[in-house]
Amino acid sequence: MVSKKVTWGLLVAWLAHDAEEFATTSWWTRRQAGVPTVTPARSAVAIGVVGAVMAAAAADGARTGGRSRFFQAALTGFGLHSITHVAGSVVFRGYTPGVLTAPTVVAPFALWARRRLRRAGVAAPTDPRALLWFPVVVGAAHAIAHFTTPVRQNTTRIRPSRP
Template sequence: MSSERTWPPVPALPSKPSPCAPSPAVTLGLFAAWALHDAEEVAFGPRWVRENVPTLRKRFPRVPEKVWRALEGVTQREFTAAVGVMAVIVGSAVVSGHRTGGRSAYFQAVLDGFGLHGLMHLAQAAAVRGYTPGSATSPVLVLPFTLWARGRLRRAGVLRPATPGGAARGIALAAAATVVSHGVARRLIER
């Protein structure tokens, strides 16, 4: 018996998958859904910001000027690098979820954050009364995938209960991952 410990601790998986175990499409599908969604953001994000921030400044004068400057300061190169960093974060959650048959709290928090992120895109589109990057794939990919995956996890008996605290953790994780992604991306492109 090995004295090595893995961190975080991962429960041993049965040698044969349980008939109730969620399909790998649940865990691996998160990465695919995320990649398609973020492809939309990479394709349209920075250009949309450049073209729309002047109008948004006038429409939303209570938003602090430093927020607008920060948005305008994100180049296509930085944004693309940040998406690459986010791929590592989402990928690590997918691996954790796949290894644990979907039981991983980290995987489920990222899945929840992904779905809530989709709702935030729709809220942004409603606020500007038009398209915002990410709002096209949110209703047809992000939200349906999240609901489908949560349903599969529920049927397998491994879904953690939905709570306001869980939703807050999902949003906080998504926000923290975004901040980290952009911070790392800035350092990478400054080299």
């Protein structure tokens, strides 16, 4: 059995990380050539969908004392997700949304929590198939956000000049 700091801590760490993503994604995408602009509404929906999954995983972890495979898979995926943020910043050669909290919150929390699970004797071996859920959840979140938020179009029209 592990402390609620481990199980509910997943949701708290996720909130800290995604607060950074929400605050910077729209601004960042508007400034990147070749990257589709993400509106704050679309970002909020995608973050909310993933948040629901993370809240469910944390609740299941709390209910099972950390034994839940769902909780442990979400924790592992969350930790590994930090690598994608650092890699993104390498590719873009600068700041990308989430890169500040990835190495300072996400990775340290995931490592600490996994260590606590091992000490408590409840850590399950990581099933590589469970990690396939990460792109499924993120992809579904973005698809839901895409289909539920309006697309902003530039409505400024250039009037033809009169002779």
